[in-house]
Each structure stands twice: as C-alpha cells, then as structure tokens.
Amino acid sequence: MRRLAPLILLTVFLRAGIGAAAPATPPVLFNTAWEGASVGLVEVLGETEFRVRPRGQQDARGRNRQTTWWAVRMDQLEGRAVTVRVTGFDGEYNDRPVISWAGAWYRPVMSRDGERWTHVENAAWDAERKEVRFTLPAGAATLWLAHIPPYPAGRAHALVDEAGRSPHARVEEIGRSVLGRPLQLVRVTDGGVPDAGKRVIWMQARQHAWEADTSRILEGALRFALSGDPVAARLRAGNVLWFLPMINPDSVARGEVRFNANGFDPNRHWDEADPRDERWRVRAPEIWHVKRAMLERHARQPIDLALNLHNTETGEYLETMADDDAVLARMTRFHELALTRSTFDPSRPKLAVTPAGGGGPRNTTNAIWVEARVPMMLLETRIGPGRKLARDPTEEDRLELGRTLVALLAEAAR
Numbered sequence: 001m002r003r004l005a006p007l008i009l010l011t012v013f014l015r016a017g018i019g020a021a022a023p024a025t026p027p028v029l030f031n032t033a034w035e036g037a038s039v040g041l042v043e044v045l046g047e048t049e050f051r052v053r054p055r056g057q058q059d060a061r062g063r064n065r066q067t068t069w070w071a072v073r074m075d076q077l078e079g080r081a082v083t084v085r086v087t088g089f090d091g092e093y094n095d096r097p098v099i100s101w102a103g104a105w106y107r108p109v110m111s112r113d114g115e116r117w118t119h120v121e122n123a124a125w126d127a128e129r130k131e132v133r134f135t136l137p138a139g140a141a142t143l144w145l146a147h148i149p150p151y152p153a154g155r156a157h158a159l160v161d162e163a164g165r166s167p168h169a170r171v172e173e174i175g176r177s178v179l180g181r182p183l184q185l186v187r188v189t190d191g192g193v194p195d196a197g198k199r200v201i202w203m204q205a206r207q208h209a210w211e212a213d214t215s216r217i218l219e220g221a222l223r224f225a226l227s228g229d230p231v232a233a234r235l236r237a238g239n240v241l242w243f244l245p246m247i248n249p250d251s252v253a254r255g256e257v258r259f260n261a262n263g264f265d266p267n268r269h270w271d272e273a274d275p276r277d278e279r280w281r282v283r284a285p286e287i288w289h290v291k292r293a294m295l296e297r298h299a300r301q302p303i304d305l306a307l308n309l310h311n312t313e314t315g316e317y318l319e320t321m322a323d324d325d326a327v328l329a330r331m332t333r334f335h336e337l338a339l340t341r342s343t344f345d346p347s348r349p350k351l352a353v354t355p356a357g358g359g360g361p362r363n364t365t366n367a368i369w370v371e372a373r374v375p376m377m378l379l380e381t382r383i384g385p386g387r388k389l390a391r392d393p394t395e396e397d398r399l400e401l402g403r404t405l406v407a408l409l410a411e412a413a414r
C-alpha cells in the first residue's frame with residue numbers, strides 16, 4: 001500500500017492538470033461556408049450546448065418573414081457529444097402571423113459527410129419554449145445539421161448536365177435568375193416517334209428555396225424518364241415530358257428560405273408578371289422566363305397535365321384552379337392513381353379545387369390556368385411523418401415518389 005500511494009497521488013495531479021500544461025479544448029465552431037448553409041443567432045449555453053435560430057427571409061415589402069430553412073456545419077467537435085436546441089420558428093405567411101410551424105413531430109436531419117442525411121434521434125419538443133432539443137452522439141469531428149436534407153442548386157445543375165448527355169433529352173436555358181444563374185428546362189421524349197400524337201407533361205420544382213424534398217421527387221422522375229426501364233421507354237414514346245428542376249437557384253445557393261434575390265415570391269405574382277412587361281423580367285426573372293417558356297410551349301403543343309412541386313410541414317395535398325370538367329376528370333384520375341399506387345398521403349381527401357374567385361391566394365402558378373388554360377396542379381408534400389410511411393420520409397422515399405408520379409401523370413393524361 002505504501003508503494004502505491006505516490007502513484008495514486010501522481011494520477012490525481014495529472015488529472016487535475018497540475019505539473020503539465022493541459023491542452024485547451026478548442027471551441028465548437030458553427031460554419032456556414034458551404035452552399036445553401038444558413039443560420040441566425042447561435043447562443044452558447046455551455047461548452048457543448050447551443051441554441052440555434054433560423055435566419056429567416058422577408059419579402060420585398062419587409063413582410064412574410066419565413067423561418068423554415070437553417071443548415072449549419074459544426075466543426076471542432078473533438079469527440080464531444082453536443083446538445084442543440086433550435087427555436088425561433090415564428091414568422092408570417094400571406095401577411096398573417098405564424099406562431100411556430102414546428103411541433104412535436106419535428107426532427108431535423110444530421111450528416112457526417114454533408115451528402116447523406118438521417119433524422120436526429122432523441123429529438124424532444126418543448127412546447128413552452130417552442131423549441132426542439134436533441135443530443136448528437138460523440139465521435140465525429142464534424143457534423144452537418146439542417147432543417148431537411150439539403151439539395152443544392154449545384155446538384156440540380158449536375159443532374160441537368162447528366163440528362164443532357166442522354167439521347168432522349170434536350171436541355172434549354174430559358175433565361176437567367178436575378179444573380180445570373182441559368183434557368184434550365186429539360187425536354188424528354190422518344191425522338192423516333194412523331195410528337196403529334198403524344199401527351200405533354202410538365203413538372204417543376206424549387207420555386208421556394210427551402211423545399212429541398214421536392215428536388216428529389218423531380219430527380220426521381222427525370223432519372224426514371226431517361227432510364228432503360230421498359231415502362232420509361234413507353235413513357236417517352238407516348239409523351240413529351242418537360243422538367244424544370246430549379247426555378248429559384250439564387251436563393252437555394254445562398255441558403256435563403258422562400259423569395260428570390262429581389263424579395264419576390266416565385267409562386268405569387270403570376271397574374272401580374274406579364275411576359276411583355278420588362279419590369280417583371282427585372283424584378284422576378286424566375287417567374288418571367290418560366291411563364292414565357294411555358295406559354296410558348298403550351299401554344300405549340302398544349303400541356304395536358306402540369307405539376308408544381310412544393311413542401312409543407314405537415315399537410316399533403318393536390319390543388320388546382322382548373323374549372324373545366326374534362327381537365328378536372330384528368331386531375332381527379334391522377335389524384336386517385338397517386339393515392340392508390342404511391343406514397344402520396346393526402347391530408348385532404350380530394351383534389352382541392354379553388355376557383356380563381358375564392359379560396360387561397362389567387363396569384364400563384366395555378367393562375368396560369370385562368371390566363372392560358374395550362375392545366376396546372378400544385379402538389380404539396382409534407383416533410384414530417386405521414387400515415388402511409390409511418391416515419392419521416394427518407395431521401396430514397398422522395399426519389400421513389402418521383403419515379404412513380406411521372407408515370408401516373410402520363411397514365412392520367414391518356
């Protein structure tokens with residue numbers, strides 16, 4: 001015992017840092033130097049506990065601050081577990097206050113490589129603080145965190161480049177965003193079959209920057225349409241398919257939430273943004289060019305069904321302003337097919353028809369029906385868990401939904 005005593009004392013001294021310069025543990029860093037990253041105030045609650053708030057984005061009038069998107073990388077974790085609290089979800093929508101869109105269902109996503117994402121475990125919702133709290137496991141030096149799995153503008157451009165190498169696709173640049181990023185439209189069809197008897201399908205995504213899940217739906221659809229699957233070959237032989245993967249690339253790249261770089265909402269103003277009015281080309285080229293491209297193509301060969309992809313937190317539904325019986329029959333057929341043959345899991349039982357005279361905002365993309373009889377449907381898919389999946393949707397779930405929906409659109413259009 002006597003011999004051991006000095007050793008024990010030495011151990012105690014070393015643990016206390018006496019007799020050697022203890023290396024200082026470097027602080028955890030919050031890094032936003034990557035595409036799509038965004039964070040507002042970060043409060044340091046302790047060495048390994050932080051409170052994070054989304055930055056939010058307002059429109060050109062200083063209204064409608066939306067607080068959904070946040071994405072940040074944590075560096076210098078040095079094997080430490082960290083607890084993160086996320087709050088600050090109040091905002092405004094259609095000029096009305098939103099009191100925290102988040103709730104007990106909400107689980108952000110994490111990644112070890114910035115590529116593959118999983119929902120955080122042990123997320124707990126504090127209803128009083130309107131705050132989600134979770135602890136990230138120790139181990140990694142770096143972890144990425146985000147609202148939902150990001151889908152950068154660069155990935156959409158790479159997808160379009162890849163599509164352009166297919167013999168079945170043609171890529172067109174229809175214009176540029178406020179900050180000069182290309183707006184790319186992909187046309188997919190079987191060039192060996194005359195276009196005259198084909199149906200025409202239009203699919204578009206990312207009017208709103210935060211709605212990254214919709215990009216995976218569109219990617220799944222586009223990849224399937226170009227694939228060697230026999231169903232895809234029949235799809236190309238019977239249809240002209242237009243894909244517009246990235247309508248708001250500036251805001252996606254800059255980690256913004258909803259509006260374009262001038263503060264205009266790409267899914268509003270569709271009744272005002274006249275393609276002959278140059279002012280709209282300056283304010284919102286993302287609307288101006290897309291609308292012009294759509295109207296030109298619709299005049300050449302009418303679009304039979306168009307799908308505008310969006311995300312919500314907990315609602316999932318299909319909505320249109322169309323009021324023609326034949327068109328509504330086609331859309332209702334699509335609704336039924338999607339309900340029975342895909343993971344589409346609507347929170348409203350039927351296709352929502354909101355005539356131009358009533359219902360929600362009248363100036364969305366759906367207004368293109370009123371102006372030019374383009375049979376446009378809004379598809380909102382939820383980011384939270386649904387009844388069919390009975391869990392949070394994964395990246396693969398969204399790709400799969402896209403593969404299924406494009407075939408069902410063509411089936412409903414026949």
Ligand SMILES: [Zn+2]
Binds near residue numbers: 207211
């Ligand atoms: Zn949206």
